[in-house]
Amino acid sequence: MPATPEQWIAALSQTYWTPGSGRRIDPLTRTRTATRTEAPANVNVKGLDKATEGKNVIARAARLATEDSPLGRMEAVAIRDAFVMEAEELAEQTETVRTRACPACGCFTLLPVKGKAHCANRHCAPRPGLRRRWTYRDLGYTRPAKPRGVKRSDGYPADLRPLKFLAEFFAQSGRAVSVDTLARWVKLHNLPRWPVDGKTYAYSLSDVATVHAAQLAAREGQLCGDQARPVCTGLADLFYNTDEQAGAMDNALMKRRVAVAKELCAECPFIAPCREAALKPNGKEQHGVAGGLTRNERRDLKTERGADQ
Numbered sequence: 677m678p679a680t681p682e683q684w685i686a687a688l689s690q691t692y693w694t695p696g697s698g699r700r701i702d703p704l705t706r707t708r709t710a711t712r713t714e715a716p717a718n719v720n721v722k723g724l725d726k727a728t729e730g731k732n733v734i735a736r737a738a739r740l741a742t743e744d745s746p747l748g749r750m751e752a753v754a755i756r757d758a759f760v761m762e763a764e765e766l767a768e769q770t771e772t773v774r775t776r777a778c779p780a781c782g783c784f785t786l787l788p789v790k791g792k793a794h795c796a797n798r799h800c801a802p803r804p805g806l807r808r809r810w811t812y813r814d815l816g817y818t819r820p821a822k823p824r825g826v827k828r829s830d831g832y833p834a835d836l837r838p839l840k841f842l843a844e845f846f847a848q849s850g851r852a853v854s855v856d857t858l859a860r861w862v863k864l865h866n867l868p869r870w871p872v873d874g875k876t877y878a879y880s881l882s883d884v885a886t887v888h889a890a891q892l893a894a895r896e897g898q899l900c901g902d903q904a905r906p907v908c909t910g911l912a913d914l915f916y917n918t919d920e921q922a923g924a925m926d927n928a929l930m931k932r933r934v935a936v937a938k939e940l941c942a943e944c945p946f947i948a949p950c951r952e953a954a955l956k957p958n959g960k961e962q963h964g965v966a967g968g969l970t971r972n973e974r975r976d977l978k979t980e981r982g983a984d985q
């Protein structure tokens with residue numbers, strides 16, 4: 677499969693001859709079989725135009741790269757990536773677009789439609805029924821967003837899918853998660869579900885997409901440098917609703933949620949400042965888990981500290 681602009685130009689420029697028939701066929705839809713009644717296949721003009729365009733893109737990227745400025749390098753990468761995504765769309769492939777996170781919501785649900793990447797997450801839509809759209813250039817210039825948080829649908833959402841489908845869908849983004857893990861996450865976040873038959877349930881793709889993005893962000897929360905972030909990014913739901921919703925959730929699940937939140941805290945690079953802030957004597961009373969401690973544990977520690985002084 678072509679991966680670089682150079683490989684794409686080669687793929688788009690060559691024409692194939694079907695053995696025996698002496699007939700030219702479209703280089704990117706090799707599966708077509710010629711029949712006696714079929715009109716002679718022509719060269720794919722769209723593909724050839726794209727190949728010519730690709731040569732200009734490469735020349736421009738090379739010029740930008742020699743400028744030796746961070747902005748120039750960024751633009752060089754962006755225009756090359758955009759060319760690859762456009763060429764892929766021409767060949768009805770989605771590989772590169774699928775690996776990008778949405779610059780607005782951080783979900784891995786981008787799909788190419790008519791020269792733009794559409795975010796399939798309904799929770800990200802600017803208006804109901806409208807998908808958020810990005811040009812392929814946008815994707816090169818913008819940083820993927822931090823996931824905003826876990827969302828839940830009400831009513832009967834239009835994007836219901838079984839977990840098996842969703843696991844395969846997210847695997848296309850290069851961030852595969854097993855069906856079992858997805859099942860654990862959707863339970864942990866109390867996502868609404870709709871029965872399909874006696875045994876299996878369907879979940880809203882948009883709901884699961886926000887959980888997928890937020891849980892991955894938590895796992896990758898310890899990235900160093902500029903990208904460092906607390907592991908609770910996007911998981912406010914898990915961290916702050918642990919004592920409030922006790923009535924609405926069964927006890928075992930609540931305990932499990934607290935345990936998971938504490939586990940994540942333990943690995944967080946920000947645990948020390950976070951705990952200090954949470955334990956300030958006059959600090960605002962917070963709900964849920966903060967700095968690896970539950971509300972009750974923090975309250976006890978505060979009283980202890982108060983008694984020492």
Ligand SMILES: [Zn+2]
Binds near residue numbers: 783795800
């Ligand atoms: Zn989005």
